[in-house]
Amino acid sequence: MQKLKSLDDLKSLREKLLKDGVLAPNKKRIRVCCGTACRANNSLKLVDKLKKDIKESGVDAEIITTGCQGLCQLGPVMTIQPQGYFYHKVKPERSEDIISFTLKGERPVWDLLFRRSLGEKPAYFIKDVPFYRKQLRIALRNNGRIDPENIIHYIAVGGYRAIEKALTVMTPQQVLDEVKRANLRGRGGAGFPAGIKWEHTKNSSGTEKIVIANGDEGDPGAFMDRSIMEGDPHSLLEGMMLCAYAIGAHYGIIYVRHEYPLAVKHLSTAIKQAEEIGLLGENVLGTGFNFSIQIREGAGAFVCGEATALVSSIEGERGFPRPRPPRLSEKGGGPWGYPANLNNIETYACVPAIIEKGATWFLKTGTQNSPGTKVFALTGKVKNTGLVEVPMGITLREIIYDIGGGIIGDKKFKAVQTGGPSGGCIPEKYLDLPIDFDSLTKIGSIMGSGGMVVLDEDNCIVDVAKFFLSFCQSESCGKCYPCRVGTFQMLQILEKITSGNGEEGDIERLEELGNYIKSASLCGLGKSAPNPVLTTIKYFRDEYEEHIKNKYCRAFVCQGLGQLHLNTDICYQCKRCMDACPFEAIKESNEGFFYIDQVLCQRCKACFSVCPLGAIEIKEQPVLYIDKELCYFCRSCINVCRVDAIKETSTGFIIDSNICKKCGDCFNVCPMGAIKYEKIGKFLKVASAEIAYEGLKEKEQVPVDIPLDEIFHDVEKKICPVQKSLTFIEEFIEGPMCGRCYPCSFGTEEAKLRLLRITQKLEGAGENDIDALKTIASNMIEASFCKKGRDTGRFLSEILSSSEEEFRLHLSGICSNRECISSISYLINPDLCIRCGECLKKCKFEAIMAKASESRPSEYTYFEIKQKACARCGECVKYCPTGAIEIISKVKEEILAKT
Amino acid sequence: MEIEAVNENFQIGSIGSLLSGKQKKRGILIHLLQQIQEEYGYIPEEIVKKLSSKLSLSMSEIFSVASFYKMFRFTPRGKKLVKVCLGTACYVRGSKKVLNTLENEFQLKNGETSSDLSITLETVGCVGCCGLAPVTTVNDEVVGDITSTGKIEGLIKFIRKK
DSSP states (O other): OOOOOSHHHHHHHHHHHHHHTTTOTTSOEEEEEOSHHHHHTTHHHHHHHHHHHHHHHTOOOEEEEESOOSOGGGOSOEEEETTTEEEOSOOGGGHHHIIIIIIITOSOOGGGBBOSSTTSOOBOBGGGSHHHHTOOOSTTTTTTTSOTTOHHHHHHTTTTHHHHHHHHHOOHHHHHHHHHHTTOBOTTTTOOBHHHHHHHHHHSSOSOOEEEEEEOOOOTTOOHHHHHHHHOHHHHHHHHHHHHHHHTOOEEEEEEOTTOHHHHHHHHHHHHHHHHHTSSEEEETTTTEEEEEEEEEOOSOGGGGSHHHHHHHHHTSOOOOOOSSSOTTSTTTSGGGOOEEEEEHHHHHHHHHHHHHOHHHHHHSBOSSSBSEEEEEEEESBSSOEEEEEETTOBHHIIIIIISOSBGGGOOEEEEEESGGGSEEEEGGGTTSBOSHHHHHHTTOOOTTSEEEEEETTSOHHHHHHHHHHHHHHHOOSSSHHHHHHHHHHHHHHHHHHTTOOOTTHHHHHHHHHHHHHHHOSSHHHHHTTHHHHHHHHHOHHHHHHHHHSOOOTTSOSTTOSEEEEOTTTOOOOOHHHHHOTTOOEEEOTTSOEEEOTTTOOOOOHHHHHOSSOOEEEEOOEEEEEOTTTOOOOOHHHHHOSSOOEEEETTEEEEOTTTOOOOOHHHHHOTTOOEEEEEHHHIIIIIIIIIITHHHHHHHHSOTTOOHHHHHHHHHTOOSHHHHHHHHHHHHHHTTOOOOSHHHHHHHHHHHHHHHHHHHTOTTOSHHHHHHHHHHHHHHHHHOSSHHHHHHHHHHHHHHHHTHHHHHHHHTTOOTTSOSTTTEEEEEOTTTOOOOOHHHHHOTTOOEEEEEOSSOTTSEEEEEEOTTTOOOOOHHHHHOSSOOEEEEESSOHHHHHHO | OOSTTOOHHHHHOGGGGGSOHHHHHHHTHHHHHHHHHHHHSSOOHHHHHHHHHHHTOOHHHHHHHHHHSTTOOSSOOOSEEEEEEOSHHHHHTTHHHHHHHHHHHHTOOTTOBOTTSSEEEEEESOOSOGGGOSOEEETTEEEOOOOSHHHHHHHHHHHHHO
16 A cells, blocks of 8 residues: 555545545445454354355445444344345345345345334334434444445545644644533543543653553443444544644553454554554654554453553553552653553544534534533343444433333333443433433442443342442452452352341441442542442342342342242142252152242252243242240140251240241141241331240340349359359349440450359360459459449459359369359269159259159159259259259269368 | 564564663563463463563562463463363252263363363353253353263263364
């Protein structure tokens, strides 16, 4: 290709191209989309086949492989000139039809035209397709029209006219003023005005400046920048040239993800062609303007999309962000300390259009504060996914329902996540909000780079928030701990909630952590990482609460929540669920029906997804409770419970709802019908305090200020000083302790533990326990806030000093008063026992063994106490009429005598 | 790739005129690592040694950079990547047996690559196809429901054919 030596050369080349009919509208031409998505749908094979067939048929037609045309869902797509027919889902074997019908016969191939539904008329042309009707293309103006690997095409459609205009009639300051006046806001996310950024860089002190294009587009579900780099690389180059001309830079760097091989290829080709033709390099078009561009490939780190991390990566360091200032536009801020202007790919792609047509033209579209258009990658549960460019100020409803065609399967819309993992979820009530940078920030989300993921009623909002957060967590670079530790902790809490172990207070904890991370993180990644969680809590708090309180996920996504139930009316026993269940929880009952064994079921939902009839239903978990009025303590429920969820308290039985699997066994076995169930939501409000935790409630009702005298009085009944102090401390904790000052609140808790260790002679009990008790007592005397605490300290201290010997005896397992249960045992003295059976009746723990006499059945021959079962409650001693039950110290009498 | 023959002025491109020798050497590091990985499939230690003397950077610095980016690997990987899912659902349905059979068949332990670099055997937490458990992926292609001995043999044949 001949090198252009002056601006006139470029003009004459363009005129020549027009005269030669390059891309002239009246010629037969097929534009096949060869973007990444269409390539995955075999568009390259289609192009080969078309080329071959056209050659054979002898038709004079041209084939252009373009970049992404937008409607990725229905790829491969193509447009045919001169008629302008738009075909979708074209398979390679249809190439002959296209040639014979359209190219030769000039009529459309009917079944390749786009139809909304079978009954409707097909859309012949691209402007009739609803997906394209509301779009306005500025950044994507050439995408789908030209061959990205051919600079001639770009020049023929008016490319490089802006730089030509700038170099001929505009000074650098005029270019800058024009961009500033157009109020072009950075398309990368935050929306900082590009013109002001350029001005900062221009005015910074420094000999050399660098222009950087940020193509490290890592958000899941976003591909705007990729499409521009793949489909129209020259407009990016031209935008960078204009920026360089305005701020006086000579070097440009494009930072691209390595996951975009096609973008790298097209960009390198474009740069090479521009250099060959003389539009890049030294002395561009003979004007004395020098500018060269290089490509830097990233190496797979999301955080490198952040400006300062990107600079570190360009320099060959680990991609860590650093605190600002210095900003990139200042001296010492950019790569190797040179001031640099960093913008998003889409921002640069808009610049040529602004310079060519003027700021006034640009200001006509969009809203007042956010002029122009924005490219969105529309994905998720919409009918037409793909790339859309729309004017700012359009409503979400127009994008989702008019362009996107509505929700798949006409389900209910739930939310839309904008801005990728850093953005937020927008609920239905904001669907009619005109979107621009400011309005989205106001409702807690961000524009971001333009990812738009639509969620419907089948998406669980907590699960979605978890997904985005887990992305940020795994991509956190680990430099600052609010982000590194905070996101991990938030993820753990979300994990807990979605697996059915959520607790009250988790939502508040998430909010607190999220706000800390937002305010304390170093870079944009951390500052925005909690956004998805915070906005979903803001707009969908009820769904979080449902997960935590009711253990129910209304979208049936989260595993471990809800209760799976097999509806026997629908089930026709195909046994698919039995095969699918990894836990063998689906069983056959005696009556021949299938049922789900709730104890084995882990709620993995394998059966739910495999059932062809929908016989497996997911319901809210009920809560079982015992009606105290009906229960007569037969214990049959305790015996039948496989998970030991039924606990015995002093006032009766309760079902621990955290352990209970809701299998219903106890419900079936209870002879009195005392076991009842309710829905959790109702239960939590009404029943919890009244029924399940009656014992607890009573405890709470104990008047807080019992005088210590009463406790002293209770304690006097005990003889062993260790028991005395333990009882005192226990009663003090349960009663008068307010927990206000820590010498008292922590001290008594600690003392209780130590005393328990001593009385039970547990492992590790020793001299240090006694020393610790002394310290606690003296601390309480000195530092407690009120008299109660000081008195307790004094009591403990007195008892310790008066009978320290007794405490030490306990350490060797001896309680000389025979009160502490580990050091004593009960024995039945056979000489005194008259075998009346009184003790057998009184023992609550079934610790007394007896054999009935063979000769006289009403009497017993032999009594013994099972030491393991005996709880040393003393009941039997009280009731034994002959005093045959003796308390024996485990340590021999001799040792006792010695000490 | 001949590390010794690398010309940093050529690799860094025209921007090199702004930079000192040290900055140039540092600046091409990631680029060179990418080229090495493309050629060898991973980053071998001997090459890092050579790279270290060529770029006057310590090996630890090179590893520090390379380990930050997800793209770089330090162990070779076979052409066929076989991942056996050991997630809960697969484990319960006998994926351990699948793993053992594959280990014996290819004489590899979990995480190893065969000496001719044809196959790498790995395990994975959960592929997300619990309905098809037990699952194994071969170069991202999912083979599911490997419940019987016959199906394991089918899997082995499938791996060999790939």
